[in-house]
Amino acid sequence: MTKTTSLVLFGPPGAGKGTQAEKLSHHFTIPQISTGNILRKLRTEDTPLAREVSEVMLRGDLVPASLVVDIVEERLKEKDCGAGFILDGFPRTVEQAKALERILGEQGKQLDAVVSLEVSEKELVARLGGRRLCPACGRAYHLSMNPPKEDERCDTCKKPLFQRDDDREDTILGRLRVYWHETAPLVDYYRHQGLLRPIDGETGPDRVFAQILSVLT
Ligand code: AMP
Numbered sequence: 309m310t311k312t313t314s315l316v317l318f319g320p321p322g323a324g325k326g327t328q329a330e331k332l333s334h335h336f337t338i339p340q341i342s343t344g345n346i347l348r349k350l351r352t353e354d355t356p357l358a359r360e361v362s363e364v365m366l367r368g369d370l371v372p373a374s375l376v377v378d379i380v381e382e383r384l385k386e387k388d389c390g391a392g393f394i395l396d397g398f399p400r401t402v403e404q405a406k407a408l409e410r411i412l413g414e415q416g417k418q419l420d421a422v423v424s425l426e427v428s429e430k431e432l433v434a435r436l437g438g439r440r441l442c443p444a445c446g447r448a449y450h451l452s453m454n455p456p457k458e459d460e461r462c463d464t465c466k467k468p469l470f471q472r473d474d475d476r477e478d479t480i481l482g483r484l485r486v487y488w489h490e491t492a493p494l495v496d497y498y499r500h501q502g503l504l505r506p507i508d509g510e511t512g513p514d515r516v517f518a519q520i521l522s523v524l525t
Contacts, residue, residue, distance in 0.1 A: 313392025
């Protein structure tokens with residue numbers, strides 16, 4: 309396989325998709341398209357849609373497919389996606405995967421690979437519960453596995469870290485349930501298409517990244 313740049317980064321919440329998407333984005337100089345990040349931004353607006361999205365996210369459910377599909381469709385039309393893209397958190401259902409196929413077909417694009425980060429449920433719960441983020445630069449920490457130098461403050465920005473409201477224990481379990489029911493079937497879907505590249509997601513961020521690069525070249 310030749311060097312590829314049109315990717316889906318797939319895996320359960322807490323698998324490290326955001327971390328790896330960022331690394332891949334720098335490496336290949338292509339944009340990271342995180343539907344979660346786009347929706348978190350949308351949530352901050354003062355509109356009925358923002359309030360609806362906020363409630364859905366707080367429950368750990370999926371927001372309506374029509375909304376995320378429209379978001380991704382518009383984003384993929386932008387010029388910076390011409391040389392490739394990394395979809396992080398999309399598609400999350402077979403319905404979304406089919407919509408993605410339609411969008412890519414209409415835009416004359418195609419997927420090169422679906423990188424699937426595999427992490428055990430026990431590890432996911434531990435990772436999500438301890439995850440903390442910097443409100444200024446978005447850098448991710450973990451209270452025990454990757455703690456900041458100073459007490460719950462970003463090493464770079466020095467701002468107090470925060471916990472995503474959907475990283476609280478009750479929502480974590482809901483998000484994982486949604487993942488196993490709605491999103492995990494995509495593994496077979498993409499395996500049948502010959503696009504799936506399974507990666508052991510428990511080996512540490514740098515090793516995971518090296519594994520991803522090795523399956524893409
Ligand atoms: P993430 O940051 O990818 O963990 O996404 C956070 C939340 O945003 C999810 O729990 C969903 O509520 C919502 N979300 C993100 N991507 C999608 C998607 N492709 N389809 C539906 N909901 C999504």
